[in-house]
Amino acid sequence: MIDEVAWFKIITGLIAAGMLLAGFLIIIRQYIQKRYRPSFYLAIAWLGFFLEAFFSSTRLLFDDVQSMIYFQKLSFLGLAPGFLGIMATVDSISRDSVEPRRFSMLVFILGINTFLLMLPLDEKTILIPNLIVISIGVVISNTLLVLYIRIHRNVPQPLKRLALVNVLGAMFVGVVYVFLRIVEIARPNFLPPVARVIEAIGALIQASVLSRHEQLFYVLPFKVQRLTVIDTRKGTSLYNFDWLKSDIIDQDVFSGIIQGMSMIMNESLKKGNFQEIKLEKGSVLINHDATHSLASMLIASKTSQVLHDGLAQFSRKFTRKYEEDNKDPGKSNDGHDADDLVKECFPFIPRFG
Structure with missing residues (x-):
């Protein structure tokens, strides 16, 4: 019993x-x-x-x-x-x-x-x-x-x-x-x-x-600093979003440096564009859209597959958004309306600043 x-x-x-x-x-x-x-x-x-x-x-x-x-x-x-x-x-x-x-x-x-x-x-x-x-x-x-x-x-x-x-x-x-x-x-x-x-x-x-x-x-595995979209023809910045306040140099100068490095390496080695740049204390993840001459860059303390996936998703949706609005993202400097795409593609990144 x-x-x-x-x-x-x-x-x-x-x-x-x-x-x-x-x-x-x-x-x-x-x-x-x-x-x-x-x-x-x-x-x-x-x-x-x-x-x-x-x-x-x-x-x-x-x-x-x-x-x-x-x-x-x-x-x-x-x-x-x-x-x-x-x-x-x-x-x-x-x-x-x-x-x-x-x-x-x-x-x-x-x-x-x-x-x-x-x-x-x-x-x-x-x-x-x-x-x-x-x-x-x-x-x-x-x-x-x-x-x-x-x-x-x-x-x-x-x-x-x-x-x-x-x-x-x-x-x-x-x-x-x-x-x-x-x-x-x-x-x-x-x-x-x-x-x-x-x-x-x-x-x-x-x-x-x-x-x-x-x-x-x-919160612990990495910290994401900035998302930047650049025009790869002009080397200028089209859109920026910061999760962490930083002392990064002028956004257009930074975009031009990255674009110049990518062009030199591509022309010299014929191995395609940069996908990732590893630094001593961080990484720059890059996703290229050759059709529209765009590149989306993510600056983080450490690379991660979830960041690569989020960046690829953001790049696709950023381009599609401008196509639906009948805009050429390479001719527009107004990317503030892409903030909703950041929230959609990177909901897992905490904002510190």
Whole structure:
């Protein structure tokens, strides 16, 4: 027979699983629409935690020990994509790529744990993989918390409050949940078993904030300074947009320098136009439109595929906008109405100035 405490754990566990599933659906929708890698990794994490919560709760529906152990094993296996997703999220947000050595180490540890779960286990021996996943969970969740604190410290002022809410969501998962779980294990009847619901609330908060304010994904990996569109025939600037105040030289002089370098290299080497210029402390990404003699340039502290994709999209839409308005972008210096294209193509870039 299932007692009242077990039913309470089942109900709260399934509620938590539903909230984690909602968090997964929210963040995977963002990935489908905008293809941000951090949102994909975070979606994998919430899916893994959903599986863990679901199997861990449903195991209490069974009376026989072997069925309970089987579903507990499934819950531990569900944590593998959860942990890997969180680690990949941390790396992609902090450095825009996955750190292979740390990721390989986590895969190795999870592989050992999976091997142990394949063995016949009883109520005592299953404590070994249980301790492994608890240890990994504490480290992973607090790593994510530290990352969100770093984001909060570095975001521009308009995003401070949202970043703080995101930090609170991570605290629910990495601090409050862990504390309540320890209390539940040490003193089973001291507090109602609501730790899993607290964890799910924290996950849902994170998914909701990050799905609506994707700028938080890209505060740390790079800083974008300026977007410039130039007329490659005249070497003059047609449009400029700044995310970060800077002391860049006159925009037309800068455009002329870039255009002159591109022409010299193209004529000398016959290898085409510049696509990217790497500097000691930054990069200049360039997208050429030979049909209209235009080049769109993005100045950033570091190159990234998401920046390349955004620049290519902006270049296409900038040209199309002027074609629809029956204008020649090479003969117009009024590009202020392209601000809406910047918001459409670069919604993930936070503005610091």
